[in-house]
Amino acid sequence: KNEVEQSPQNLTAQEGEFITINCSYSVGISALHWLQQHPGGGIVSLFMLSSGKKKHGRLIATINIQEKHSSLHITASHPRDSAVYICAVSHTGNQFYFGTGTSLTVIP
Amino acid sequence: NAGVMQNPRHLVRRRGQEARLRCSPMKGHSHVYWYRQLPEEGLKFMVYLQKENIIDESGMPKERFSAEFPKEGPSILRIQQVVRGDSAAYFCASSLGGTVYNEQFFGPGTRLTVL
Numbered sequence: 001k002n003e004v005e006q007s008p009q010n011l012t013a014q015e016g017e018f019i020t021i022n023c024s025y026s027v028g029i030s031a032l033h034w035l036q037q038h039p040g041g042g043i044v045s046l047f048m049l050s051s052g053k054k055k056h057g058r059l060i061a062t063i064n065i066q067e068k069h070s071s072l073h074i075t076a077s078h079p080r081d082s083a084v085y086i087c088a089v090s091h092t093g094n095q096f097y098f099g100t101g102t103s104l105t106v107i108p
Numbered sequence: 109n110a111g112v113m114q115n116p117r118h119l120v121r122r123r124g125q126e127a128r129l130r131c132s133p134m135k136g137h138s139h140v141y142w143y144r145q146l147p148e149e150g151l152k153f154m155v156y157l158q159k160e161n162i163i164d165e166s167g168m169p170k171e172r173f174s175a176e177f178p179k180e181g182p183s184i185l186r187i188q189q190v191v192r193g194d195s196a197a198y199f200c201a202s203s204l205g206g207t208v209y210n211e212q213f214f215g216p217g218t219r220l221t222v223l
Contacts, residue, residue, distance in 0.1 A: 002150075033212075035214075040216075041197060041216065041217050041219070042214070042216045042217065043199060043201075043214035043217070044214070045211055045212060045213065045214065048211050086150070086151065088151070095153045095156070095164060095166065095167070096141075096143075096151075096153050096212075097153075098143075098150045098151040098152070098153075099150060100149065100150040101150055
């Protein structure tokens with residue numbers, strides 16, 4: 001069993017839809033990260049959070065430490081949001097555990 | 109301020125050859141991490157280095173793989189006697205500090221293909 005589980009694995013949405021990607025983890029963490037990987041392969045860090053909620057533009061990330069769960073929301077989705085979204089947790093030390101990613105396709 | 113740089117972006121090797129992957133961290137960053145992404149799989153931690161020191165190599169295969177981050181120059185991930193199973197994307201990331209609260213910035217990756 002992976003330390004980090006994401007759902008759904010694949011997601012197709014119409015432009016403008018509200019999107020939610022979920023992440024559950026089984027280890028104690030110091031911080032949780034949401035990453036975005038574009039088709040070209042580059043990885044961008046979207047959020048790092050250890051409690052509560054963060055917002056950046058149309059992206060919102062929340063975390064519930066007690067339930068070991070985080071969600072990434074995209075409001076008013078756009079085709080340029082199409083990418084793989086990866087949840088990662090920092091455990092002890094500096095090691096990250098990664099989810100396998102959610103592949104999002106937003107159709108115009 | 110340039111981001112994390114990796115080269116080469118694509119590397120093709122035949123079985124048994126050596127692969128050298130380079131990572132130049134962001135300016136001012138002294139912490140480097142290497143990750144591997146196998147085809148159709150998620151990212152996996154390999155090694156964490158600071159200048160001249162390996163801090164955590166728990167994710168490195170026991171044989172053929174080594175990493176260094178010298179006082180001067182880029183961090184190097186070295187794979188000796190490559191096999192087809194080494195074909196993957198190798199990403200490095202750098203951070204300003206060494207705690208888990210420091211954001212990591214990723215490079216564009218090196219895609220290694222072993223023929």
